[in-house]
Amino acid sequence: QVQLQESGPGLVKPSQTLSLTCTVSGGSISSSGYYWSWIRQHPGKGLEWIGYIDYSGSTYYNPSLKSRVTISVDTSKNQFSLRLSSVTAADTPVYYCARESRPSGWYYFDYWGQGTLVTVSS
Amino acid sequence: DIQMTQSPSSLSASVGDRVTITCRASQSISRYLNWYQQKPGKAPNFLIYAASSLQSGVPSRFSGGGSGTDFTLTISSLQPEDFATYYCQQSYDTPYTFGQGTKVEIK
Numbered sequence: 001q002v003q004l005q006e007s008g009p010g011l012v013k014p015s016q017t018l019s020l021t022c023t024v025s026g027g028s029i030s031s032s033g034y035y036w037s038w039i040r041q042h043p044g045k046g047l048e049w050i051g052y053i054d055y056s057g058s059t060y061y062n063p064s065l066k067s068r069v070t071i072s073v074d075t076s077k078n079q080f081s082l083r084l085s086s087v088t089a090a091d092t093p094v095y096y097c098a099r100e101s102r103p104s105g106w107y108y109f110d111y112w113g114q115g116t117l118v119t120v121s122s
Numbered sequence: 123d124i125q126m127t128q129s130p131s132s133l134s135a136s137v138g139d140r141v142t143i144t145c146r147a148s149q150s151i152s153r154y155l156n157w158y159q160q161k162p163g164k165a166p167n168f169l170i171y172a173a174s175s176l177q178s179g180v181p182s183r184f185s186g187g188g189s190g191t192d193f194t195l196t197i198s199s200l201q202p203e204d205f206a207t208y209y210c211q212q213s214y215d216t217p218y219t220f221g222q223g224t225k226v227e228i229k
């Protein structure tokens with residue numbers, strides 16, 4: 001059973017960089033056919049896809065956040081990470097990491113982390 | 123970006139009711155449409171992919187349909203554990219986008 005777990009500081013100062021890590025267990029992050037995404041959700045609001053990284057390290061970012069986002073992978077630790085620069089109060093939602101499965105030709109998020117709340121405040 | 127619009131935004135129903143939620147895409151997305159269920163304080167739970175294919179372990183009272191721009195999620199007989207918020211998501215093109223959610227509440 002694949003499990004994902006987000007970790008990182010829950011409090012970030014305005015204009016600084018938010019850094020989160022997702023640790024994957026029960027499966028290899030290097031397996032082909034899987035992409036690793038970050039998704040966020042403002043309290044009481046809908047879901048916003050931030051971007052993904054694949055097993056080879058190729059990335060794609062949502063254009064709405066592209067200038068501030070970096071997603072990286074550490075296959076030796078079975079982890080992938082999110083960095084979001086120049087944060088403001090608008091960057092204070094719950095952040096989820098998720099696995100996107102593509103083996104059947106259909107793309108979907110089948111495993112999610114429990115989510116981590118980030119507060120941007122001085 | 124492809125816009126996803128769900129209706130209704132919320133609904134009240136009783137246990138045993140048949141419930142249908144609609145999701146509309148701003149352009150054709152073939153059948154690249156997924157459904158998720160989210161309960162308060164929890165991560166979304168994956169239900170349906172390819173518009174109508176049930177994820178393993180999902181009860182058969184859930185069903186999906188549609189193609190192109192119009193899709194539905196139907197719960198044939200609402201159970202107490204089904205009261206939650208449901209989201210559609212398109213995986214036809216990046217950036218992936220979600221509907222705003224439909225909250226299913228107890229009448």
